[in-house]
Each structure stands twice: as structure tokens, then as C-alpha cells.
Amino acid sequence: MIQPDDPYRSLMFITHRPPTVFVRGQGSWLEDDQGQRYLDFIQGWAVNSLGHCHPAVVEALCQQSQRLINPSPAFYNDQALRLAQLIVSHSCFDRVFFANSGAEANEGAFKLARKWGALHCNGAYEIITLHHSFHGRTLAAMSASGKPQWETLFEPKVPGFRKVDINDIDAVQRAINDHTVAVMLEPIQGEAGVIVAENSFLADLRELTRRRRLLLIVDEVQTGIGRTGRLFAYQHANIEPDIMTLGKGIGGGVPLAALVAKEEVCCFEAGDQGGTFNGNPLVAAVGAAVMETVLAAGFLAQVEQTGHYLMQQLQQLCQRHSFQLVRGRGLLVAVDLGHEIAAEVARLAFENHLLVNAPRPSVLRFMPALNVTHDEIDQMITILDDACQQSMALAS
Numbered sequence: 343m344i345q346p347d348d349p350y351r352s353l354m355f356i357t358h359r360p361p362t363v364f365v366r367g368q369g370s371w372l373e374d375d376q377g378q379r380y381l382d383f384i385q386g387w388a389v390n391s392l393g394h395c396h397p398a399v400v401e402a403l404c405q406q407s408q409r410l411i412n413p414s415p416a417f418y419n420d421q422a423l424r425l426a427q428l429i430v431s432h433s434c435f436d437r438v439f440f441a442n443s444g445a446e447a448n449e450g451a452f453k454l455a456r457k458w459g460a461l462h463c464n465g466a467y468e469i470i471t472l473h474h475s476f477h478g479r480t481l482a483a484m485s486a487s488g489k490p491q492w493e494t495l496f497e498p499k500v501p502g503f504r505k506v507d508i509n510d511i512d513a514v515q516r517a518i519n520d521h522t523v524a525v526m527l528e529p530i531q532g533e534a535g536v537i538v539a540e541n542s543f544l545a546d547l548r549e550l551t552r553r554r555r556l557l558l559i560v561d562e563v564q565t566g567i568g569r570t571g572r573l574f575a576y577q578h579a580n581i582e583p584d585i586m587t588l589g590k591g592i593g594g595g596v597p598l599a600a601l602v603a604k605e606e607v608c609c610f611e612a613g614d615q616g617g618t619f620n621g622n623p624l625v626a627a628v629g630a631a632v633m634e635t636v637l638a639a640g641f642l643a644q645v646e647q648t649g650h651y652l653m654q655q656l657q658q659l660c661q662r663h664s665f666q667l668v669r670g671r672g673l674l675v676a677v678d679l680g681h682e683i684a685a686e687v688a689r690l691a692f693e694n695h696l697l698v699n700a701p702r703p704s705v706l707r708f709m710p711a712l713n714v715t716h717d718e719i720d721q722m723i724t725i726l727d728d729a730c731q732q733s734m735a736l737a738s
């Protein structure tokens with residue numbers, strides 16, 4: 343496959359990518375090195391919560407890069423304190439540990455739960471997770487994940503994870519044993535194709551874990567920071583988890599993640615946890631700028647309203663093409679096409695300069711910037727309509 347003059351060959355192969363090379367971005371639009379513009383409903387995998395190169399993000403980067411970039415995690419810095427304060431004052435949690443990726447934040451959650459189990463639950467260490475869940479790509483995060491394609495990859499897995507089905511409280515109950523320390527889930531399974539954990543399931547899980555003295559961990563790497571129309575998705579269910587992880591949208595595009603916990607659970611001792619880049623003021627300043635933007639009056643209401651509009655438009659598209667259904671919350675939305683044509687539709691959409699993601703063979707996922715406009719949604723629907731038409735014609 344690789345030609346001697348292949349301009350991409352210096353990058354390690356990890357996945358098939360189109361030959362397009364992006365050089366610029368603004369809001370919902372990307373531009374390649376030929377000057378072609380693309381409408382972006384992937385946004386770096388729900389990462390650019392405010393769109394590409396939002397002024398608040400750019401300004402935080404410019405200003406902070408001239409003040410202080412990294413004094414080392416052995417010392418406090420003002421931006422980490424500022425962002426941690428923003429997170430704890432707008433959630434049910436008390437303390438924050440910053441990380442550089444969602445997987446790393448989840449590793450921190452596993453460690454915190456295991457430490458808590460060692461101290462308070464006779465050494466219990468097992469964490470119940472869900473089939474089809476996605477918690478990241480470190481070995482432990484892959485072991486926690488319920489992605490079927492990963493079952494035999496990079497063996498042996500890290501032990502200590504037991505899987506059950508989503509929205510099945512009896513299955514969770516049956517999976518609990520003397521070694522169980524926690525239950526961990528995504529409030530909405532993003533990579534699985536936007537499968538929503540019912541509010542009643544989350545409430546039952548909270549009740550069950552409290553009764554059995556287990557920790558409840560929510561992985562909000564994809565759902566956090568306004569993505570679902572609330573600041574955090576657990577808030578839809580009116581519960582208070584013990585531990586939450588954040589990533590993706592909190593950095594507005596820069597690598598930033600967080601492990602967040604209730605005071606009672608914060609049991610790390612000196613030397614248990616750390617990381618060279620963790621909580622550096624450059625990315626923390628960006629995180630604080632993102633949070634302040636998302637927390638501004640009316641922003642979350644706008645996300646909810648835009649989410650309704652997106653779902654409405656997708657529902658109409660579904661009717662036009664006899665697709666199965668639309669699901670999701672806020673601006674994390676998926677269409678189940680009912681046929682395994684999602685990758686083909688995404689490919690055709692890309693040819694027509696629209697970026698959408700196909701997380702499952704029959705599912706398309708939409709995770710636009712939280713400030714996407716109705717006009718951009720309309721433009722997306724127009725391109726998608728064409729792509730669906732073409733791929734159905736090819737299929738029949």
C-alpha cells in the first residue's frame with residue numbers, strides 16, 4: 343500500500359484516513375491545504391466544545407503562554423486552582439486531579455477506587471462496567487471497556503473488571519461479590535452509538551451502590567461540560583455519584599482531563615498519583631475559559647434548544663429515507679439507519695465536505711460544536727440527505 347513517495351509515511355499507521363490534510367479551522371468549519379472548506383459535525387470527537395479556534399480558547403492560550411506554561415506538578419499554580427474551583431463549585435464533587443486524556447483520568451478513577459477498597463472494603467478491587475462501554479485506550483481502560491472488537495486484543499487484559507448490560511439493574515446486583523468495589527458507567531455510551539442510560543437505571547444504581555457500600559463512578563469524558571444540555575449528564579438523573587471523570591470537551595481542543603471526587607473518597611497518599619504535565623497552567627487556563635463560556639447565562643439552554651432542533655431535523659431525514667430512529671440528548675445525537683451503510687454514508691458525506699462519524703455499522707453520530715447554528719444544521723442535513731440518497735441507491 344505504502345508508496346516510496348508517500349507523504350504520510352512518517353506517521354505510524356493506526357487507521358485508514360482520507361488523504362486530505364487540514365490546516366485551519368474556525369467554528370464549525372475546517373479548511374484543507376487546498377483551500378477547501380468542510381462542515382464539521384465531529385469536532386475532534388466532541389472535543390472542540392466551542393468549535394475550532396474559539397476566541398476564548400485562543401485568547402487563553404496566547405495570554406497564558408506568555409505568563410507561565412509549566413512550573414511542575416510539585417507546585418500549585420493559579421490556573422489549576424481556578425479551574426478546580428470552577429468544577430467543584432458547579433458539581434456535587436469536592437476535589438479534582440487533572441490529567442491529560444480521558445483514559446488517564448479513568449486510570450486515576452480505577453486507582454482511587456482500588457485504594458479506597460484497600461483502605462475501607464477488605465481489599466475489594468473489582469469494578470463492574472458495562473458491555474459496549476468505552477473508557478479509553480490504556481491497557482486498564484481497554485480492560486474496563488466493553489468493546490467487542492477489543493476482547494482478544496493485547497492480551498492479557500488487566501484483571502478486575504466484570505461486565506453487565508446497560509439498563510439492567512438485576513444484572514448489576516448479580517455481578518456484585520465480596521471483591522466488588524465500584525460500578526462505573528458512561529451516562530450515555532458515546533462510542534457504542536449513543537445509548538442512553540435511563541434516569542431510573544442511574545437512580546437505581548445509586549441506591550444499590552449506596553446500600554452495598556460501593557462507589558459509583560461516572561465516565562463523563564464525552565457527556566460532560568454541557569454536551570447533553572446540562573453541565574454534567576449525571577444531573578439529568580438527580581443523583582450524586584462518588585467519582586466522575588472528564589476529558590474531551592473540557593479542554594476545548596487542548597489535551598486536558600480530570601478525575602473528580604467526593605471528599606470522603608479522596609484517599610490518595612503522597613506519591614500514589616501524579617504526572618509530569620498534569621494540571622499545567624497552559625491547558626488549565628483554556629479549561630477555565632471553556633467552563634466560563636459554557637456557564638454564561640443562557641448557554642446551556644441554547645445547547646438544549648439546538649439539540650431539539652438537530653433531533654427534529656434528523657427525525658424528518660429519517661422519515662424521508664425510512665431509517666429507524668434518532669436518539670441522544672442535547673448535542674450528542676445518533677441516527678440508527680437500520681442498514682449497515684453508516685460508513686458508506688459518512689464517506690459520501692466527506693466527499694461532499696461534511697464530517698460525520700459512524701461509530702457502528704448502522705449508526706451515524708453527531709457531536710457538533712455546542713454553539714453550532716441552525717443554519718449550519720440545515721447545511722449539514724442537505725449534504726447528509728444527498729449522501730443517504732446516493733448510498734441507498736448504491737445498496738439497492
Ligand SMILES: *Cc1c(COP(=O)(O)O)cnc(C)c1O
Nearest residue numbers: 443444445476477478563564589
Ligand atoms: C473518548 C473517551 C475516553 C477516552 O478519552 P481519551 O482522551 O481518548 O483517552 C474515555 N471515556 C469516554 C466515555 C470517551 O468518550
